[in-house]
Amino acid sequence: MTLPSTEQLHIDAAQLDRSDLANSARALAAGQIAAAQAVERAAPAIARGAAAMAATLRTGGVLHYVAAGSSGLMAAADAQELGGTFSILPSHLRIHMAGGLPTGVEMPGDTEDSDVGLAEALSDLKPTDTVIAVSASGSTPYTLTAGDIARAKKATLIGIANNAGSPLLQTADIPILLATPPELISGSTRMGAGTAQKIALNMLSSLMALDLGHVHGGMMVNLRADNHKLRARAAGIVERIAKVDTDAAQAALAQTNGDVKPAILIAALGVSKGDAVARLEEADGILSTALNMNNNC
Numbered sequence: 001m002t003l004p005s006t007e008q009l010h011i012d013a014a015q016l017d018r019s020d021l022a023n024s025a026r027a028l029a030a031g032q033i034a035a036a037q038a039v040e041r042a043a044p045a046i047a048r049g050a051a052a053m054a055a056t057l058r059t060g061g062v063l064h065y066v067a068a069g070s071s072g073l074m075a076a077a078d079a080q081e082l083g084g085t086f087s088i089l090p091s092h093l094r095i096h097m098a099g100g101l102p103t104g105v106e107m108p109g110d111t112e113d114s115d116v117g118l119a120e121a122l123s124d125l126k127p128t129d130t131v132i133a134v135s136a137s138g139s140t141p142y143t144l145t146a147g148d149i150a151r152a153k154k155a156t157l158i159g160i161a162n163n164a165g166s167p168l169l170q171t172a173d174i175p176i177l178l179a180t181p182p183e184l185i186s187g188s189t190r191m192g193a194g195t196a197q198k199i200a201l202n203m204l205s206s207l208m209a210l211d212l213g214h215v216h217g218g219m220m221v222n223l224r225a226d227n228h229k230l231r232a233r234a235a236g237i238v239e240r241i242a243k244v245d246t247d248a249a250q251a252a253l254a255q256t257n258g259d260v261k262p263a264i265l266i267a268a269l270g271v272s273k274g275d276a277v278a279r280l281e282e283a284d285g286i287l288s289t290a291l292n293m294n295n296n297c
Contacts, residue, residue, distance in 0.1 A: 004137060004166070005163055005164075005179070005180070005181070006137055006162050006180075006182070006187065006189050006193055007187050008186070009186050010182040010183060010186065012027055012030070013185075013186065015027035015184075016028075016184060016185070027184055031184040031192050032192060034181050034192065035178075035181065035191075035196045036199055038178050038179050038180045038181075038196050039196050041177075042176050042177060042178055042200060045177070046176055046200055046203050046204055046207065047207060048174050049158040049176060049204050050203070050204050050206075050207030050208040050210075050211060051207075052130050052156045052158065052173075052174060053132070053158075053205070054208045056092075056128060056129060056130040057092055058212070060092075060128065061128035061130065062092050062094055062126070062129045062130075063079070063088075063129070063130050063132065064096060064122065064131045064132065064155075065078065065093075065132050065134070066097075066118075066132065066133045066143055066146040067096075067098070067134040067135060067142075067143060068097065068135070069107065069189075069190075070190035070194050071134040071135055071136055071143075071197055073194075074134060075095065075134045076095050076101060077198070078198075078202065078204075079093050079095050080095070081205075082205055085205075085220060085223065086205075086209045086212075086220065087222045087223060087224050096122070096146065098114065098140075098142040099114075113142075114141070114142065115146075118142065118145055119149060122153075125150065125155050126153065127153065127154040129153075130158060131146055131149075131155055131156070131157050132201075132204070133146050133147055133150075133157065133159050133172070134197055134201070135160070135161050135168050136161065136193040136194070137162070137163055137166060137189075138159070138161030138163045138167060138168040138169050139163075139166050139168065140168075144171075147171050147172065157172045157173045158172060158176065158204075159171065159174070160178065160197060160201070161175075161176075161178070162177075162180050162196065162197075164177055178193070178197065180192045180195075209222070213283075213284070213285045213286040213287060214285075217240075219237045219240070220237070220260075221237060221241070221261050221287055222261065223260055225260070230258075231258065234253055235253060236249075237260055237264070238252055238253060238263050238264050238267050241264050241268065241287075242268035244267045244268070248267050249263070251267075252264070255273050256276070261276075261285070261287050262277055262280060263276075264291075265280070265287075
């Protein structure tokens with residue numbers, strides 16, 4: 001029987017030698033680079049997934065991240081960063097990890113084979129929602145059950161897996177194959193497969209934010225400045241886009257309670273907070289559109 005790629009032995013596995021850790025490190029680095037390169041081939045599918053996620057948020061739906069084991073950690077990390085980075089509301093995000101998110105240093109492995117509680121957790125899944133299911137093997141029972149529920153409830157299913165032809169990819173509305181090479185440490189999918197998953201998830205959420213207008217000129221214009229670091233970052237963003245000095249940027253942010261997009265309009269166009277908000281509403285939140293509107297808006 002042919003083993004799936006995530007379980008095969010890497011042709012360079014013999015380079016891992018305890019007597020030469022430096023060369024072993026180079027071999028591991030090469031394995032990570034090869035895994036990262038696999039993501040580029042999935043770019044079209046990742047773009048389709050990002051568009052589906054953006055559509056879900058536009059219609060008030062929820063993004064459900066579903067995974068087990070190390071894939072679950074990758075998925076959870078992406079979901080948990082969307083609030084601070086792009087101001088995605090917690091009500092639009094859910095994390096479903098087999099066995100629950102770990103609170104200590106141990107992560108039970110047997111939960112990958114169990115779907116206990118998943119049906120209840122996804123009981124309110126709607127057709128407007130999107131499920132992002134991640135599994136290196138593409139055959140983890142927990143993610144396959146989530147896929148079954150998603151299809152039954154007509155939600156969009158994005159499947160991310162590292163094995164071609166795996167059940168998760170076969171059933172997903174948007175299959176994303178990350179065809180990573182076998183692991184240098186056979187079966188340790190927290191390594192190459194996990195690296196590719198992390199990159200793909202980062203791309204999905206970043207492209208989603210770009211589609212929603214939360215990124216302008218490579219800057220996070222939808223962040224809310226609610227701590228010292230973010231206030232400094234927000235001021236810099238307003239300065240660069242509105243072409244004003246620090247004092248003007250901070251004054252505009254003070255009017256908007258740290259919301260960057262309306263602050264940019266206030267600083268760049270000299271409009272009131274109410275006018276800035278109205279412009280953004282008419283522009284569907286797209287800053288470039290709001291900046292180019294007629295001043296009588």
